[in-house]
Amino acid sequence: DVQLVESGGDLVQPGGSLRLSCAASGFSLSNYGMFWVRQPPGKGLEWVSGINYNGAYIFYADSVKGRFTISRDSSKNTLYLQVNSLRAEDTAVYYCARAYSSGFYSYFESWGQGTLVTVSS
C-alpha cells in the first residue's frame, strides 16, 4: 500500500526555518512526481511546490519562491521541503502528495496526513 508520512512541523518564530519530511513507502519516489500542498487553519488548499520524477523539473508558488526548497533523497525514499524566512501567513498544515505518474502535470492520487507549521512569536 502507498503511504506518505509527513513530519517536521513545529511552532517557529517569524524569520525561522524548518525542514519538513515526507517518508514514502509502498513505491519508489524516483518513479513519481511529488508535491507539497498546504492548508491554513480553516481555509482552502494551496499548491506550494512540485518536483518531477527525476528532479529535472521543479516549480514553486510565487508566495514561497526564494524561501522554500523542495528536494528528495532516493536512498531514504523521502521528500523534503526546506522552509526559510517563515512568515505568519505560512502557518498551515503541509501535505505531501504523490502524482499519478512520473510527470509534473498530474493530479494527486495519494496524500499524507499532514504536518502543522505554526509561525508565531
Add this chain to the structure above:
Amino acid sequence: EIVLTQSPGTLSLSPGERVTLSCRASQYITSGHLAWYQQKPGQSPRLLIYGTSTRATVIPDRFSGSGSGTDFTLTISRLEPEDFAVYYCHQYDSSPQTFGQGTKLEIK
C-alpha cells in the same frame, strides 16, 4: 496563473438530493486537466475525479464530472450522509497548479 473560482461557497442540502458544483477557470484548461477532491474535517483530501470526468478507484458512480475549456462541474446524483464535506477543484494544466477555494456541502 489560472485562477479557479468555485460556486457556490456553501450549499445546504438534504440526503437524497442531487447537487451540481461549479468550477470556473480564468483561462482555458487544455486536455481536460481538471480534478476534484473531497475533504472531511480533520482528514486529508481524497481524489474523486481526474481528467475532468474519470472517477478515481472505489469512488461510487453517484459522483460524476464534466466540462471543458473554462467551465467544469461535479455532480452528485443522490447525496448520501457521508458526502457532506468540502469539495475542491484542481487544475494541473499549467504551472503553478492551483485549487479552487472550495464548496462546502452541509446538511440542511
